[in-house]
Amino acid sequence: MTGTSHVDLQHLKPCRDSDAPIYLQLYRRFRDEIAAGKLRPGDRVPSVRSLASELSLARGTVEMAYQMLAGEGYFLARGPAGTVISPRLDAVDRSSRASMSKPKTQPATAVQTMSGSPKPFQFGLPALDAFPRKTWTRLAARSLRALDATAMNYPDPAGYEPLRRAIAAYLGVSRGITCSHEQVFITAGYRGGLELVCRTVLKSGDIGWYEDPGYIYARDFLHRIGMRLAPIPVDEEGLNVKLAQQKAAQARFAIVTPTHQCPMGVALSLPRRLELLDWAKQQRAWVIEDDYDSEFRYSGRPLPALKSLDRDQRVLYSSTFSKVLFPGLRLGYLVVPETHVAAFRDSANHLPGPGSILPQATVAEFMEQGHFARHLRKMRVLYAERRRYLTDALEQLLGDQIIIAPQAGGTHILALLKGQCDDRAVAAAAQSQGLAIQALSDWCMEKSTHGGLLLGFTNISDTAKSMALTLRLLNVMKKI
Template sequence: MDLSPWQPSREPGTPIYQQLYLRFRDAIAAGQLRPGDRVPSVRSLASELNLARGTVEQAYQILVGEGYFLARGPAGTVVSPQLANLDASRYASTVVSAVRSSPYTPSENAPPLPFQMGLPALDAFPRKTWTRLANHNQRAWGALAMRYPDPVGYAPLRRAIAAYLGVSRGIVCLPEQVFITAGYWGALGLVCRTVLNPGDVGWYEDPGYIFARQFLKQAGMNVQAVPLDAEGLNVALGQERCAQARFAIVTPTHQSPMGMAMSLPRRLQLLDWASQQQAWIIEDDYDSEFRYHGRPLPALKSLDRDERVLYTGTFSKVLHPGLRLAYLLVPPSQVERFRQSAHYVGGPGSMLTQATVADFMEQGYFARHLRKMRVLYAQRRSYLVTALEQEFASRLQVQAQAGGIHVLANLGPQENDQALAAAAQAKGLAVQALSTWQMQAGTQRGLLMGFANISDQNMAQEWVRRLRLAMNSG
């Protein structure tokens, strides 16, 4: 493989690890690298390009986590053979581009776009505290931070997460059950590698988190749409359509994107199905911390008596997505199985970052930050809802929901939400259409809007006024 054109730019801008990631991804999409092709080792590529091994390793971890690469231990790393059954160029444009370079995703140095989803309140992050903790770890660790990190995660962070889950989410667990991953994709990738096989059928909430669906498809899974009702995933319909499914991926505490919580009878029904079928439930607890009325609801995992729930959480919404850290909690009987797999999927990355998160949690800053954010987000949501009601009257009906950092504004069935969202995106507004989150065509039409970075009522009014003008011209 000729590496001469791969020399990254040293100018300020895109980080070097991300440049490498993008070049490998684009080479796969263009067919220059084919499924099964072996790629250079971290050591050899770092030497060839005169880069730090940690930089190359970070790029490889992302590529493994997103399913482009498959790590085979001593046999080296190859382009995932599963890509042979997929249109890699189409996947690159629909999944990766949608996350990183869509028309309404800002550049690295730009502020968040209006209504951008998936971002916490970046202006409210405790930067001074974080910088102090990070600098302390940098000095304390010194050369030790240059070692290979533990592929299952930094032990004090695993302990802190286990303690947090016990107090906040009602989950009794040991640190050994917690696996730190390179973002949510890393957690899903570890699940797919360890307990699933290409071709396995799984239930997917419809509508549901679009990028999880695309990731699972890219990993070779057969995703079966299961509709929702007021109680969440319709388990009876899932059993009717595909009783033999091997897994179900759900957001029971705060359904993404509709916002309802799965009822207790429905949760028990889902757990009973998984136990009978020996199927896995992947619980995505992505933003349960942000509930504005009462305490956060217990996790589905807290009801799991038959060890069928694989629980995922992320720091992207509660801290910031730049950390690229998530975690996976597995049943005690599966710890060794997942530990073996973790050695071949790249691990969670820098120990310094993990150590800073651990200190942030252990020293009480995490709980304090969450309390502050619940109050702040309740206020910022009210800014947006008030502005929408004033500007749109009855055209948009904001759906009531008890938590989260986005709102769903329902439209009438005669409205084309995708056309309206496209018109808004053309004006720099990061609105998303509800219908694009559905697998099966339905009558639900709506607009999804993030509100975490709305600082005051005037900003909300200005954003919503721009949205109304864009929709009227679209």
């Protein structure tokens, strides 16, 4: 290293016996050195080539770790001048604590229900035609045959234990989260997890920061169960934490989609992540991390979860099987701090929980036997392809009316409308023609500055279908 840092390179050396991939270990070592202050903003980091040679690692492995660190804002590449620890980490102002202002709440919005037969452009659906039905049916039949007396008894309120173990193992490898199965609670989708959180660590009337725009279905749910939400603007770095502190510093919770903001698609920057965790620590508030689609990132590796930075145990991590398997399963999960396992178990014991253990047992087998990892790998390739089909069609037919917002991943495209076009009017007209398009304005709590359309692409399987559906949208827009 070039003399400015205080790190012995051998400290970064990954352990060959560990289960975690080498690139992930290297990424974590760097992150720990930064958190411990041994690497400081502005310090130069060794080149990929010299670190690879020093630690006897493949260059590609080091490169992967560096890409993750750069993607999350830890590293800043300065071309020929080399790579440094991001100077922006210095900009994290841990002291600003503005006074709380009364948050605005909005009445619940009438949004499209998503049940029934899937419609073109439907938001949030995985590719139903690509689901490995044969494997699933075989495993489901096996789970049924294996049903023993324990499985037939009243279930564990935290969910089926083998599934909780499989999730804990998966999170360790894929999301950088270290947890035991005791900390994992299976829930009836994301909303089941939110209900468990609200009933365990929050109370009716509590104020929470909510991304604006943000996931509309959870927003309505939270309003209905008595939470008060303070809309916090999202910019290119994700939720604006400083503004949130000015608007509602004493909020009891914040709900964020840090890996892939829903619906704007940006990642929460590292400085913002640190600010958010610091705020939660100071206020003893909860951060609810909604990690709903992090598996689908088409450039680079998935970004590690916010939870992986959570030293003070203020993050409640939530994810769902709706995108990676299918939403009809109604299965999600929540990871809670060790200190709160008993309280969460107590609440779970008094709630309906995730239902029958049979689908949980099938998912557990699916994960344990490696089908899950295989399915994700296939879907990443398929979705990148399908996204390109739709992007190409939109650019070709609607290029003068829309701008496609850049997104590193996800299962939807956000098409921002140029000019003064009313997105609600477009979405309503499209819906009347059977196209399940949603308006960005409906996802905003405060007046939106930009009209946009949310377009699910995962079930549009080829170029011809993409063109035909985009043509239908073009015809709708011509009439507005």
